[in-house]
Amino acid sequence: MIPIEFSKYHGTGNDFIVVNDWNRKLQPTREEIAGLCRRHFGIGADGFILVEPSEEADVKMVYFNADGSPAVMCGNGIRCFAKYVFDHGLVDTRRFDVETAAGIKHIEIIDDGKSTANRIRVDMGAPIFDKDRIGVEMNVDPVLDQTLDTTMGPVLFSAVSMGNPHAIIEVADVENHPVLNWGLWWRPILFLPMAPM
Template identity: 45%
Template sequence: MKFTKMHGIGNDYVYVNCFEETVKDPAAVAKFVSDRHFGIGSDGLILIRPSEIADCEMDMYNLDGSQGAMCGNGIRCVAKYVYDHGIVDKTSLSIATRSGIKYVDLAIRDGKASMVKVNMGSPILTAKEIPVVAETEQVIDAPITVAGKEYHMTAVSMGNPHAIIYVDDVDSLDLEKIGPSFENHVCFPDRVNTEFVQVIDRHTVKMRVWERGSGETLACGTGACAVTVASILNDKVDGSNPVTVQLLGGDLNISWERDENLVYMTGPATTVFDGEIDLGFLGE
């Protein structure tokens, strides 16, 4: 199987061009290639497929083999891949995902896509649609007890569920310990991505993320979007200007256009290397 290793500010995936390749068991392949000791090493697998309703389709799998709905960093890399490889010859394109069609604009440098702006769609704030078990229609600054400690949570879906928790210092958190407790909490029937956020100023926040099915990652695009929405709702930032979200892998610029209720994410996409791997033992 031929593949390309790519990352969006450190959120890395193995990408396969399914215009040319066939992957029979993507869940098993995802688990194998994601292993950082015996595989290629990544946060998961993303298949770039033909689509009848968009320029291409993004089909993503987490490192544990579970299928994901949407990945903001991943979709930027998909857009870069199809442009750089001549699959699409335009700078505004559509990409089908399990959470709907997303629209992308590319900035080109030296003939290659560099920065990518993604229309991430409208945030979902209704509890049952996120989904999160709650007594109120929306979950904004609501108490939640996890592993015997009370936190305050804001719940947002950007095609996948997010729980945003504000803390004084994100660097001191033991995410390996508390992350799984949030991910598998009874309040989240589909599990949840959890963002721990430190407010820097009215235009800047810093976050770490524990992603369902992948653990802590260097970046999460949908998480950065959810954090921006939550920070505006909680009056932590000035929502009239783009918010800089600082992640372990780099920065993303996020804006929530309230008049049209759309979230836009701008950030880089980077190709690391191309390769080929033998998956014969998996029956591929």
């Protein structure tokens, strides 16, 4: 990979590498992206975002997971992307559209009297409950309030996608729940690669 300039952003704790590829000269491989996102040995990030021009919207966001695999959307990622393009003058209005693999998303930079984006609203569209579009392996559709027997005991969950799949689990006390352990365990059990939107 050629040397690149990058910025590092975070949205609600998720961190991202943001790279301006306005001339579309970069074609990073999955391995290169994974290496950049690797903590302690790379830059370290939850995702990798390319900023590109769009023929369908004001600007285009190309998003990759930390393992280098392409993804259709990331809610925290698109807010970081919106701040980057607004603060760097790639858009000249507080309302603009972003092309993503999950469709066009509508952005509003909330005017707080400052010249930089500090509060950002994103219209993510309607939630997706169709299990095939989410990529969930269960015999019910939609997958709402379903109980799954696990090695950690029975779990009540719902599956939804806002462009990327989520398993939503209600717990009585999130501060004392092993959220990180459960998050690592759930993805390979329930979700397949994302189906085309």
